Amino acid sequence: MILFILQNAYHSDKYHFRNSEEWSEDLIRSHTGRRLKEMFPVGINVVVVNASPLIGESAKSCFNADLSYIQEKIDRYRPAIICACGRIAQNGCRKLNLDFVSAPHPAWRALTKVQTKQIRNILKEKYAINLG
Numbered sequence: 001m002i003l004f005i006l007q008n009a010y011h012s013d014k015y016h017f018r019n020s021e022e023w024s025e026d027l028i029r030s031h032t033g034r035r036l037k038e039m040f041p042v043g044i045n046v047v048v049v050n051a052s053p054l055i056g057e058s059a060k061s062c063f064n065a066d067l068s069y070i071q072e073k074i075d076r077y078r079p080a081i082i083c084a085c086g087r088i089a090q091n092g093c094r095k096l097n098l099d100f101v102s103a104p105h106p107a108w109r110a111l112t113k114v115q116t117k118q119i120r121n122i123l124k125e126k127y128a129i130n131l132g
Contacts, residue, residue, distance in 0.1 A: 001045040003079035005089040008052040035106035038116035041124040049073045051089045065092025
């Protein structure tokens with residue numbers, strides 16, 4: 001399984017999350033979720049979490065990574081690979097001394113299909129090596 005770690009959820013005109021369960025239900029329908037799916041290797045289970053359980057009031061809301069929250073998710077899911085998407089998630093993984101694949105946050109507007117394909121291929125290769 002691959003654990004994708006993003007920054008944090010936030011409310012928008014379209015989505016008003018009260019908790020992480022509501023966020024995860026609506027994630028894949030969002031711009032971020034659609035781009036994130038492009039990074040998922042086919043045939044490998046994935047779980048997506050945030051680096052913080054806090055939910056911001058707007059897209060500008062940015063919280064530091066909650067290290068105990070990230071560790072709780074790692075302990076719960078026991079991923080073969082971690083993919084940290086964006087600076088906040090990457091900083092949290094570094095502080096925890098985790099081995100992770102670094103990727104841009106899927107909401108980054110300059111992210112291209114070529115880049116998401118490259119990330120998908122890196123994850124697929126690393127997953128095969130970890131299982132081999």
